Amino acid sequence: MSTTTHLAAFRKELHQHPEVSGQERETAQRIIHFLEKLNPQELITSLGGTGVLATFGGKEAEPEILLRCELDALPIQEINTFAHASQSRGVSHKCGHDGHMAVLCGVAEWLSQQKNLHGKVHLLFQPAEENGEGAKAVLADSRFQLSPDWVFAFHNLPGYPLGQVVYREGTFTAAVNSLIFRFTGKTSHAAEPEHGINPAFAIAEILQKLDSLSLNDPSNVDMRVISVVHVSVGEEAYGISAGAGELHLTLRCWDDERLRKLENDVKALVHEVAKAQKNQVETSETQTFFANTNDAQAAQLVEKACVEKALDSYKRPYPFKWGEDFGLFTNQFRGCMFGIGAGEDCPALHNPDYDFPDAIIPVGVQAFTGIIQTLQKAHV
Structure with a gap:
């Protein structure tokens, strides 16, 4: 795995310029600029409002995989004083979506380097997760012509060991x-x-x-x-x-x-x-x-990726009480949402002093690429 220092720097840039749900125009432009250099097979913009969908892959139809992250920030005044603090008064990335975007950008770089990729991998940078409108808008957009075999997403989890992958079968979020x-x-x-x-x-x-x-x-x-x-x-x-x-x-x-x-x-x-x-x-x-309902086989793919990439993992006994609009995707397609520990001492999500830990960017990239590689082997 190549260094992710540049991804951490990009994450900090995104953190400095947060935008609330439905208004992520500059954020989307930064993502588009990053992706254009990687020559995706297809790049759809303004999807469901401000969403971005990048497709990488070969001629084969299968497997068709969708990975999703979020573009939006929260209407929370940041109290951190570090150099990359939010420059937008009253708005900040207090859920870690800046880090989620950086991870998917890292996956995009990896995909751009694969010479014999089977099937297609779609990377969705989704708008408006925080108000529950984004997934609905993307799925309703006439340009979303996908019917993926698998869908995956992750969320960082303060309170869990740094870098630990947390997964389960069945309901993941309420x-x-x-x-x-x-x-x-x-x-x-x-x-x-x-x-x-x-x-x-x-x-x-x-x-x-x-x-x-x-x-x-x-x-x-x-x-x-x-x-x-x-x-x-x-x-x-x-x-x-x-x-x-x-x-x-x-x-x-x-x-x-x-x-x-x-x-x-x-x-x-x-x-x-x-x-x-x-x-x-x-x-x-x-x-x-909607509840995120993890398909049993999809959850097992996450578990297998952790084993093959030597990532620490934990099978959680019951779901999380918070909501996540990726549930609309897991209601329609076979998939899994999992978590990655942000550190046991990390401030909680939506706290004014929270900041996404850059140390878990490579963990997210490895987890996603591990899932892709496992599915690739099954179709070779």
Whole structure:
């Protein structure tokens, strides 16, 4: 494996210029400039918005493999003071997507050097993962004419040993959906609240009762997590008893079917309480993430790649509770999402002091190239 110093430098450049979901135009241009030098067989830009798809390979149709990373950053103000700190106020790469892109660029370099590559390998630099819209937009784009045999992606994992590959069969990340409930009551003079309908009391009752629907136990197949992410009631007008309010929740289960059941239970509770307290309520949904369901054979390919590349690996006993929109790909194609440890002392994802560890760039490249080589051997 050649040195990855240049990939680390490129990662730092990407880190300095982060862009939020759907606005990754400059990030995409940097990726395009990097890839053009490698002469891919095909290079599609503006896919699903700002996405980039590079294809390497020979004349054979199989195997057809898709590897995916993410372009977007988060609306978080970075507090790090190192030289490559974000130059965009209020925006930073606090999920490590800069590092994920650097890894896929390393794979692109490796692919460009292969003289007898069988089948095709597609490298997808996907927009808008953080808001759950990117995978959907890419798959809906008429220029995405692929039906890959295999799809793979990884995410860095703070809290795990540096460079350790974490994998499992079945669900890898949770099914997630966010619900917004808008309550309409009736304003009144604050001196005479009895003449109005204040949604605060309905919301307060709902918050107390939601706990009975939760089961925040990651080792349980029926895990249910209900998080209150936003509550608002009325205005800062002290002569008015509130007549409107909002409650925003995020729900998580291990699979899409269980999540639909939890959604129905939560909606039934909200509407029952709202009706009893004479509130009108409207419901909407946002930021839906399908569960990442790892195919057993695909997970075994990750395990085999770790053995052949002498990478430390760990088979996790239960999934992660966070959502990842790669679930749309594993719902449609046979594939696997895995993790790579970012260090046991690494700040958590989405923390303002997090930074992707460059030391795991070569691990990611080796894991992906190992998977490709294993599948290549099976088709020679």
